[in-house]
Amino acid sequence: MKNLTSEILTVINKRPVDSFKGNYGHIVTVGGTKQYGGAILMSTSAAVHAGAGLVTCATAPENLTALHAVVPEAMFVDFTDERTVNSVLAGADAIVIGPGLGTDQTSLSIIRSVFANVKPEQYLIIDGSAITLLAQEKELQDNLPDTHIIFTPHEMEWQRLSGIKIADQSEENNRQKQEKLGATVVLKKHHTEIYSPKQETTRLPIGGPYMSTGGMGDTLTGIIAAFMGQFASEDPKAALDAALYTHSAIADQLAKNAYVVLPTDIIDQLQRFMKENSK
Numbered sequence: 001m002k003n004l005t006s007e008i009l010t011v012i013n014k015r016p017v018d019s020f021k022g023n024y025g026h027i028v029t030v031g032g033t034k035q036y037g038g039a040i041l042m043s044t045s046a047a048v049h050a051g052a053g054l055v056t057c058a059t060a061p062e063n064l065t066a067l068h069a070v071v072p073e074a075m076f077v078d079f080t081d082e083r084t085v086n087s088v089l090a091g092a093d094a095i096v097i098g099p100g101l102g103t104d105q106t107s108l109s110i111i112r113s114v115f116a117n118v119k120p121e122q123y124l125i126i127d128g129s130a131i132t133l134l135a136q137e138k139e140l141q142d143n144l145p146d147t148h149i150i151f152t153p154h155e156m157e158w159q160r161l162s163g164i165k166i167a168d169q170s171e172e173n174n175r176q177k178q179e180k181l182g183a184t185v186v187l188k189k190h191h192t193e194i195y196s197p198k199q200e201t202t203r204l205p206i207g208g209p210y211m212s213t214g215g216m217g218d219t220l221t222g223i224i225a226a227f228m229g230q231f232a233s234e235d236p237k238a239a240l241d242a243a244l245y246t247h248s249a250i251a252d253q254l255a256k257n258a259y260v261v262l263p264t265d266i267i268d269q270l271q272r273f274m275k276e277n278s279k
């Protein structure tokens with residue numbers, strides 16, 4: 001297993017002068033019931049602040065006012081409006097599904113619809129409730145869409161999806177299940193591990209317990225989506241690793257002067273951090 005270093009941040013390119021928002025990825029974030037609206041707001045806001053050219057949030061209508069108050073740069077669609085969601089998905093470079101999506105029948109039908117519409121060239125980041133739902137719905141798990149899938153489970157979500165108990169989540173066991181899924185798996189924990197098809201496993205040696213706050217993983221999904229939308233064309237694995245490194249490196253910087261680092265504090269630092277580390 002290879003430890004990531006700050007070297008990975010070289011994927012953050014300086015922007016060509018002759019460019020426009022269409023060059024920096026269209027991200028669609030899908031999730032956020034009335035109960036868990038904050039989760040999809042943080043994912044969406046992180047994608048905007050990490051440089052995504054266009055971001056659309058498909059969420060419960062109750063979240064519309066909050067979304068526009070927090071991040072007016074983002075567009076909105078009601079996540080139960082299947083036809084509009086599908087038309088927005090058609091133009092996406094990266095899709096996040098799961099933060100605060102919930103696990104009821106509505107959530108399930110939203111996942112089914114996204115899976116049926118995602119295209120092979122798109123990145124699909126599957127997080128939170130969507131992982132829990134997939135773990136329950138064997139038939140969905142056995143029929144994953146043909147696209148670039150990135151699962152971002154924490155250890156309990158990985159246990160649910162893989163059937164591997166937390167104590168038994170060794171590199172060998174995790175790799176076996178990842179290969180069976182045919183997808184990338186970001187196993188989030190203290191020193192997160194990244195398993196991508198046909199690539200050496202990488203490990204994040206930074207980050208710490210000041211990151212143990214609700215919403216921290218939701219925020220990560222937006223950063224990953226924005227990085228895939230902007231930096232994946234040459235080396236998708238490096239773009240993913242750089243997103244993870246950025247998330248935890250900002251937390252480490254903030255933790256020098258803070259007992260706990262909030263997900264929204266990380267979002268506020270993304271533009272500065274990416275500027276300082278762009279090559």
Ligand SMILES: NC(=O)C1=CN([C@@H]2O[C@H](COP(=O)(O)OP(=O)(O)OC[C@H]3O[C@@H](n4cnc5c(N)ncnc54)[C@H](O)[C@@H]3O)[C@@H](O)[C@H]2O)[C@@H](O)CC1
Binds near residue numbers: 037102128
């Ligand atoms: N502001 C919001 O709207 C928030 C919404 N959230 C959403 O709430 C839904 C449920 O997610 P949760 O993760 O809270 O609940 P889950 O029930 O999926 O997972 C939490 C359970 O896993 C266990 N666990 C074991 N190892 C863990 C590890 N390394 N990290 C985290 N938990 C571990 C915990 O003890 C707990 O029993 C998701 O859709 C998520 O996106 C959460 O992210 C919290 C914030």
Ligand SMILES: Nc1ncnc2c1ncn2[C@@H]1O[C@H](COP(=O)(O)OP(=O)(O)O)[C@@H](O)[C@H]1O
Binds near residue numbers: 211216
């Ligand atoms: N002690 C820790 N050390 C390093 N990283 C941590 C620690 N605690 C939490 N994190 C990071 O915070 C994030 C938590 O994700 P997750 O549990 O999905 O949060 P949520 O669902 O509440 O948004 C992960 O990226 C995880 O690696």
Ligand SMILES: [Mg+2]
Binds near residue numbers: 127154
């Ligand atoms: Mg989570």
